[in-house]
Amino acid sequence: MPASELSVRPLTVADMTRFIEVDNIAFIEGPYSPDLVAWQRRFLEVERSIGLFDDEEQVGGATIFTMRLSVPDGRLVPLAGVSWVSVLPTHRRRGGLTKLMRHQLHDLHDRQAEPLAGLTASHPGIYGRFGYGRPTQSVTLTVPREHNTLRLPQGVDDVTLRLVSPKAGLEACRETYARRLTSRPGMIDRPDFWFDFETDDLDQLRGGQSKLRLVLAEREGVTVGYAMYRTNELGPAKGEVRVNDVYAVDPAAYAALWRMLLNIDLTIATVVPGLAVDDPLLAMLEASRYGEPALRDGLYVRLVDVDRALAARTYATPIDVVFEVTDEFCPWNAGRWRLVGDEKGATCTRTDSTADISIDVRELASIYLGGVTLRSLAAANQVTEHTIGSVRAASTAFASDVQPWLSTGF
Incomplete structure (x- = not known):
C-alpha cells in the first residue's frame, strides 16, 4: 500500500503536547515530564506553529518566534525566528521538511509579515536548498588555566563583581543586553520571555552541570555588565567552567568578567561555546592559540x-x-x-x-x-x-x- 500524502496545517493549543513530543523524539532528547512539557508550552507561540500530518497523526512540525535582528546600521529588522523544526524518523525522505519550509515562507510572503526568516541548523547542509544563507559564524574556545593570561585595559580594578541569584539580577541583565543589542549585526532582540527561559534553570535541563550562576559587574553601584555560567566537575579539583553569556557596556567591565571566568578555583579550563570572530576576548588573550579556536556556523x-x-x-x-x-x-x-x-x-x-x-x-x-x-x-x-x-x-x-x-x- 503506497504511503499517504503528508500535509501541513496550523496547530491549536490541543496539538502542542504532541508537537513537543515529536520534537523530543526527532532530537533524541531525554524523557520529558508533564511539568517540563507545560513549562515549554509557555514559550511557544501557538498561533505561529504548524504541524506535519500523516492523515490525523502529527509526525512533524515547526514554529516561529517573533523577533528582531540587528543589521549593520544598528537598525532592528523584524525576523521570523524559525525553530523546533522536526520530522519523525519514521517519516523522513517523504518531502515533509520541504512542505514545512514552503508553508512558512509562503505564509510570511502572503501576509507581508517579516521580510527575513532566520534559524540555527542542527546540520549545516540542510537549509541551503530552501534559500537560507549563512551570514554569521562564531568561535569556540576551551581556554586552559595555564594559558589564560589577559592583556587588560585600564579601569578593570574599578569594577566590582557580585554573585547574585539569576532571578534577582534579571532586570539588570535585560537592561545591559538592551544597551548592547545594536552594537553588532546579527544580535537578536530577545522576546520578553527569553531571560525567564534562561534563568528558570530546571534540574532536568542541566545535563549534570551546576546551577546557573549570575555575576553582575558594577561600577559605583551601577550595573555595567553581567556573566552567566555553570561549572562541571570532571574529577577532584578538575572542574570546568562553561560560559553562557557575557555582556558589558565598556571594555573594562568586559575584561573584569572574563578575568573572573578564566580563573575560578578548582577548575582546569573555561569553555566558551560561541564568540564573534572578532570578539575582544581574542585580542585580550595573550595566547589565544591554546584555546584551540574553531569556527562554527551561526545564524x-x-x-x-x-x-x-x-x-x-x-x-x-x-x-x-x-x-x-x-x-x-x-x-x-x-x-x-x-x-x-x-x-x-x-x-x-x-x-x-x-x-x-x-x-x-x-x-x-x-x-x-x-x-x-x-x-x-x-x-x-x-x-x-x-x-x-x-x-x-x-x-x-x-x-x-x-x-x-x-x-x-x-
Missing part, C-alpha cells in the same frame, strides 16, 4: 521578500546596482532588482535594466549582515559579475565594520 538567514529585506537596512557607501536574482523555492523573488541606497536609506524595485551581478537568493542572504563579502563569493564562483567593478562596489556598501554574530540560539 542562517532567508530573504522572504528581496525588495523589503534589502530596503530594510542602509549601506556603508552609496550603492546603485542591479541584481539578477535566482530563487527556485520562492519564485516571487526571481528576476532583476535595482538596489539604490546609502547610509541614510535604500529602495529596491523591479527593473528591466541589464544586470550588474547575478546571484542566488542564498548568497544574497549570506552578505546581508556585512560579514561575508561579495568579493569572497565571486572568488568562489558563487556570484557572477557582468559590469566590471560592480562586485567591489557592492561588497564595500554591504560591509560591516564589526563581524556579525548570533547572540541568542533559538
Whole structure:
C-alpha cells in the first residue's frame, strides 16, 4: 500500500503536547515530564506553529518566534525566528521538511509579515536548498588555566563583581543586553520571555552541570555588565567552567568578567561555546592559540521578500546596482532588482535594466549582515559579475565594520 500524502496545517493549543513530543523524539532528547512539557508550552507561540500530518497523526512540525535582528546600521529588522523544526524518523525522505519550509515562507510572503526568516541548523547542509544563507559564524574556545593570561585595559580594578541569584539580577541583565543589542549585526532582540527561559534553570535541563550562576559587574553601584555560567566537575579539583553569556557596556567591565571566568578555583579550563570572530576576548588573550579556536556556523538567514529585506537596512557607501536574482523555492523573488541606497536609506524595485551581478537568493542572504563579502563569493564562483567593478562596489556598501554574530540560539 503506497504511503499517504503528508500535509501541513496550523496547530491549536490541543496539538502542542504532541508537537513537543515529536520534537523530543526527532532530537533524541531525554524523557520529558508533564511539568517540563507545560513549562515549554509557555514559550511557544501557538498561533505561529504548524504541524506535519500523516492523515490525523502529527509526525512533524515547526514554529516561529517573533523577533528582531540587528543589521549593520544598528537598525532592528523584524525576523521570523524559525525553530523546533522536526520530522519523525519514521517519516523522513517523504518531502515533509520541504512542505514545512514552503508553508512558512509562503505564509510570511502572503501576509507581508517579516521580510527575513532566520534559524540555527542542527546540520549545516540542510537549509541551503530552501534559500537560507549563512551570514554569521562564531568561535569556540576551551581556554586552559595555564594559558589564560589577559592583556587588560585600564579601569578593570574599578569594577566590582557580585554573585547574585539569576532571578534577582534579571532586570539588570535585560537592561545591559538592551544597551548592547545594536552594537553588532546579527544580535537578536530577545522576546520578553527569553531571560525567564534562561534563568528558570530546571534540574532536568542541566545535563549534570551546576546551577546557573549570575555575576553582575558594577561600577559605583551601577550595573555595567553581567556573566552567566555553570561549572562541571570532571574529577577532584578538575572542574570546568562553561560560559553562557557575557555582556558589558565598556571594555573594562568586559575584561573584569572574563578575568573572573578564566580563573575560578578548582577548575582546569573555561569553555566558551560561541564568540564573534572578532570578539575582544581574542585580542585580550595573550595566547589565544591554546584555546584551540574553531569556527562554527551561526545564524542562517532567508530573504522572504528581496525588495523589503534589502530596503530594510542602509549601506556603508552609496550603492546603485542591479541584481539578477535566482530563487527556485520562492519564485516571487526571481528576476532583476535595482538596489539604490546609502547610509541614510535604500529602495529596491523591479527593473528591466541589464544586470550588474547575478546571484542566488542564498548568497544574497549570506552578505546581508556585512560579514561575508561579495568579493569572497565571486572568488568562489558563487556570484557572477557582468559590469566590471560592480562586485567591489557592492561588497564595500554591504560591509560591516564589526563581524556579525548570533547572540541568542533559538
